[in-house]
Amino acid sequence: MKHFLSTEDIGSLPEWIAKGKELTENPKDLRSLGNGKTLCLLFFNNSLRTRLSTQKAAHLLGLEVIVMNFGSEGWNLELTDGTVMEHGAAEHIREAAAVVGVYADLIGVRAFAGLKDRETDKAEGILNGFAAHSGIPVINMESATGHPLQALADALTISGATKKNRPKVVLSWAPHPKALPQAVPNSFVKIMRRMPVDLVVTHPPGYELDVDITGAYTPVYDQRQALEEADFVYVKNWSSVTRYGEVLLRDSTWMMTSEKLGKAQFMHCLPVRRNVVVADEVLDGHQSLVLRQAANRTVAAQLAMMHVLGKS
Numbered sequence: 520m521k522h523f524l525s526t527e528d529i530g531s532l533p534e535w536i537a538k539g540k541e542l543t544e545n546p547k548d549l550r551s552l553g554n555g556k557t558l559c560l561l562f563f564n565n566s567l568r569t570r571l572s573t574q575k576a577a578h579l580l581g582l583e584v585i586v587m588n589f590g591s592e593g594w595n596l597e598l599t600d601g602t603v604m605e606h607g608a609a610e611h612i613r614e615a616a617a618v619v620g621v622y623a624d625l626i627g628v629r630a631f632a633g634l635k636d637r638e639t640d641k642a643e644g645i646l647n648g649f650a651a652h653s654g655i656p657v658i659n660m661e662s663a664t665g666h667p668l669q670a671l672a673d674a675l676t677i678s679g680a681t682k683k684n685r686p687k688v689v690l691s692w693a694p695h696p697k698a699l700p701q702a703v704p705n706s707f708v709k710i711m712r713r714m715p716v717d718l719v720v721t722h723p724p725g726y727e728l729d730v731d732i733t734g735a736y737t738p739v740y741d742q743r744q745a746l747e748e749a750d751f752v753y754v755k756n757w758s759s760v761t762r763y764g765e766v767l768l769r770d771s772t773w774m775m776t777s778e779k780l781g782k783a784q785f786m787h788c789l790p791v792r793r794n795v796v797v798a799d800e801v802l803d804g805h806q807s808l809v810l811r812q813a814a815n816r817t818v819a820a821q822l823a824m825m826h827v828l829g830k831s
């Protein structure tokens with residue numbers, strides 16, 4: 520059975536990108552691919568793009584969709600085997616996943632990092648629990664450590680927008696009032712390593728990504744130096760890994776501005792806090808790719824579903 524749990528589940532990235540371009544440029548009626556099948560989307564966290572683009576992609580592939588906001592409406596799930604369930608959780612993930620497998624043919628799961636315990640988040644209990652116990656393919660709609668649908672959409676966006684054979688792509692940390700997960704930068708770094716780009720990662724000291732996930736990299740702590748000659752600038756906040764889940768810095772000089780962006784194209788996965796992460800002028804300017812990224816989320820979801828349906 521094929522899942523789509525991380526960017527590693529993308530076999531040949533150039534082939535997936537070519538297929539994505541084909542879906543966009545020569546759309547065909549693909550409704551027979553998913554005919555008679557049901558996709559169940561489970562949200563343990565909020566969403567706009569993921570929920571709508573995945574539903575739209577499912578309709579394009581002829582799938583029926585059922586959606587549940589599990590975080591607010593589902594039973595609290597026990598993830599550990601052998602627990603005496605006298606407290607807290609009403610249901611074990613073994614039953615919950617198996618039951619979804621009775622109603623659906625594939626599942627999408629969104630379950631963010633709790634940002635309290637690093638090892639718990641790295642174990643990906645909810646995502647892996649559904650993959651292990653549902654008996655049907657699972658698609659990651661942003662988990663504790665990764666957001667592969669976003670990364671695939673970002674790869675499609677850069678591939679479609681680049682004017683160079685080997686563009687310079689900068690991933691820049693930005694300030695944020697809340698502690699946010701590392702899922703988006705993790706998957707972005709991993710997929711960019713498989714693209715014909717020169718990737719530079721810039722963040723303040725203390726915001727190093729987990730190299731067990733991203734692979735080794737050399738951070739550039741001077742943002743202006745990192746941004747020199749950039750073609751694409753991907754801006755994102757994440758919380759500290761070493762002081763797990765902490766906000767160490769709220770330095771507004773890391774916010775992206777038109778002056779710092781220069782001639783580069785701007786990217787962000789959204790949602791974004793205006794004038795904290797990025798200045799209005801950038802989001803409202805013609806160098807912003809954020810809506811193309813959002814549009815490519817539908818293409819990424821189609822590709823992921825075709826993969827797990829065995830129809831890619």
Ligand SMILES: NCCC[C@H](NC(=O)CCC(=O)O)C(=O)O
Pocket residue numbers: 661666697699700701702703756788789790792
């Ligand atoms: N899926 C896209 C990003 C989701 C999440 N952002 C957030 O939770 C932003 C919340 C806020 O701004 O209050 C993240 O960073 O992983």
Ligand SMILES: NC(=O)OP(=O)(O)O
Pocket residue numbers: 565566567568569570661669788789790
């Ligand atoms: N980029 C993204 O995943 O957006 P949502 O959190 O709104 O789904």
